[in-house]
Amino acid sequence: MGSILTNLRTIEASYIPSPETARTKVSRLIHYYRNDLPSPARESISRHLEDISGLQIESLDLLFLAKAFRSERIPVILDEHNVYWNMLRYGIYDSPFFRNSVGKTRAVRGILGPWLLSRARRFEKKAIERAVNILVTSDIDRDIIEKEIPSARQKITVIPNCVDVRTYPVSQGKSPSEGVKRRVVFVGRLDYTANADAVRLICSDIAPAFGDSVRFQIVGGPVPSLSKYPSNVEFLGIIPDVRQIIHDADVCIAPLRFGSGTRIKIIEYLAMGKPVVTTSVGCEGLAVENGRNMLVADDPAEQARQIKQVLEDGRFATDLGREGRKLAEEKYDWRVYVPRLKSVYESIDAI
Secondary structure, eight states, X not given: OTTTTTTSOOOOOOOOOOOOOHHHHHHHXXXXXXXXXXXXXXXXXXXXXXXXXXXXXXXXXXXXXXXGGTTTTOOEEEEESSOHHXXXXXXXXXXXXXXXXXXXXXXXXXXXXXXHHHHHHHHHXXXXXXXXXXXXXXXXXXXXXXXXXXXXXXXXXXXOOOBOGXXXXXXXXXXXXXXXXXXXXXXXXXXXXXXXXXXXXXXXXXXXXXXXXXXXXXXXXXXXXXSOOOTTEEEEEOOSOTHHHHHHOSEEEEOOOSOOSOOHHHHHHHHTTOOEEXXXXXXXXXXXXXXXTBEEOSSHHHHHHHHHHHHHOHHHHHHHHHHHHHHHHHHSBGGGGHHHHHHHHHHTTOO
């Protein structure tokens, strides 16, 4: 990032501990998100950050940090990586509480679940209303927020999820060789509900359509404790640098059925010139064209057919990968959005 943001001020990082207490846990229960900043942490933040012009908060999970500056009325920029009230509809019941014996009961899920969702939604709407600028990753997320909170229309800025494309070397598909297993790769944090669901779909519907000559490699953690999965599925766990795994892949996939925001994994696939097979949800918010720079299907059987097509047609795979890389360079490289981000900071006199 340093090479990209050469026109911005020097970036410094500080670790400021903010432990959980009984008070913060109760606050989290009431609001779903943490909403309490202990005094020692507030004092530590104040010492580290003097004379600042603005505060950019990366998601609602960190919004409590803004309380350290409430008296100074420092403008807050809220970076909405997702529209969280949409995402939580799917993810809230995968939290540790709802996976224990009490949380699994119908009464608890039927009462506590909707109660928490309503408070989380209210918390997010208030955060959006109070922020001076909102960053979102797609036009779709912008439209969702504008429909719910019309007054936010003038302060929303769309800055897509991006990568530093120069650091992702192009790696085109390989021609099939006798005895060499083809690789289909999925990358994702496996404690995220949408990714966990995609892994289940791979194991139950997609991978079984192939023989052992095609390996499905799942990258990410924590590795699920599955009692049974196809012999051609391999869990690689957390890899420090996924680029090597993507480099060796013949096809990269993202069979997501729900979620919010845009998927960095897909942008990484595109940046390395890989053919991509995903769903309409997986590519939601991205400027893709089915059949040109990506293959899109929501039916698992059709996804398997598309994967086979790419594996068997080297020229088609190369064309998809080339167009995908071109898209990443034009639309999903951080350099494209530096002027837009600078304008947000300039609007609050932060630079």
